[in-house]
Amino acid sequence: xxxxxxxxxxxxxxxxxxxxxxxxxxxxxxxxxxxxxxxxxxxxxxxxxxxxxxxxxxxxxxxxxxxxxxxxxxxxxxxxxxxxxxxxxxxxxxxxxxxxxxxxxxxxxxxxxxxxxxxxxxxxxxxxxxxxxxxxxxxxxxxxxxxxxxxxxxxxxxxxxxxxxxxxxxxxxxxxxxxxxxxxxxxxxxxxxxxxxxxxxxxxxxxxxxxxxxxxxxxxxxxxxxxxxxxxxxxxxxxx
Numbered sequence: 581x582x583x584x585x586x587x588x589x590x591x592x593x594x595x596x597x598x599x600x601x602x603x604x605x606x607x608x609x610x611x612x613x614x615x616x617x618x619x620x621x622x623x624x625x626x627x628x629x630x631x632x633x634x635x636x637x638x639x640x641x642x643x644x645x646x647x648x649x650x651x652x653x654x655x656x657x658x659x660x661x662x663x664x665x666x667x668x669x670x671x672x673x674x675x676x677x678x679x680x681x682x683x684x685x686x687x688x689x690x691x692x693x694x695x696x697x698x699x700x701x702x703x704x705x706x707x708x709x710x711x712x713x714x715x716x717x718x719x720x721x722x723x724x725x726x727x728x729x730x731x732x733x734x735x736x737x738x739x740x741x742x743x744x745x746x747x748x749x750x751x752x753x754x755x756x757x758x759x760x761x762x763x764x765x766x767x768x769x770x771x772x773x774x775x776x777x778x779x780x781x782x783x784x785x786x787x788x789x790x791x792x793x794x795x796x797x798x799x800x801x802x803x804x805x806x807x808x809x810x811x812x813x814x815x816x817x818x819x820x
Contacts, residue, residue: 604659609636609645616652619643672772676784678702680721680792686801688819691812693729693797698789700763705770705779713781717763720785725761726753728790732809 610629613621613636620641621629628638635642649657683697700721707713730751734743744750763785769777790808798804803818 604661605657606631608657608659609648612652612657613643613648614638616648618651619648674770674773674779676702676704676779676781678704678717678784678788680724680788682789682792682796684793684796684800686797686803686815688801691815691819693793693810693812693815695725695729695757695759695761695793697760698725698758698792699761700785700789701766702763702781702784703766703768704781704784705768705773706777707765708778710765713765714763716781717765717785718761720783720787721761721763721789722753722758724786724789725758725793726751727786727808728793729753729809730757732811 606629607626609631610626613619613629614624614626616622620643621636621638624638624641630637631645634645636645636648637643679701681697681699681701682695685694685696686692698721700717702717704713730753733750735741736743770779771777773779794805794808794810797810797815801815802820803815805814805818807814
């Protein structure tokens with residue numbers, strides 16, 4: 581962050597590189613504080629420095645990180661981190677995994693599909709922030725429902741632009757479309773992925789959501805549809 585902006589100091593990288601850069605950044609900040617005569621940490625051992633609540637501290641002496649950086653390093657603190665692949669990197673899969681379960685109702689007269697229940701189970705290594713990770717996963721699942729059942733936009737062949745320009749013409753799921761949706765993470769630490777045992781959550785929630793809904797439609801009425809969205813006219817045409 582810019583001097584005086586507060587917030588957290590971290591590295592916007594992933595996996596083990598993030599771990600290495602994060603450790604280097606902590607070391608650089610610790611040495612900055614213990615080497616600054618104007619810091620209450622001056623002269624302390626950098627190995628004893630702790631971080632928390634936006635502060636850098638040794639025992640009961642502390643200073644806000646943004647104040648330290650603004651005073652001692654006004655141009656910012658920069659570090660680099662690197663790591664080489666482990667020797668067994670080709671021997672183990674380091675992906676995240678998930679399973680989606682969906683129940684739908686299909687009207688055989690109109691072809692309308694309604695989601696009744698949806699549940700997801702995911703293995704994504706050690707979860708560092710349960711709240712944001714769950715929001716990411718369930719948001720992806722809802723996005724997958726929209727992809728499977730609602731979202732579609734024609735392209736104007738004359739100009740190459742999308743016809744629907746707002747949410748009045750582009751249908752995304754509303755509260756009434758998501759009646760019962762939940763998810764859970766398996767308790768997992770992937771020691772093959774990186775030293776922290778973490779993996780990315782990213783788009784894991786959406787990856788299989790649409791396929792689960794399409795399979796549920798098939799199990800409900802026998803209509804096998806392989807193109808999104810599963811519009812009523814497609815369902816009616818595919819009914820056995």
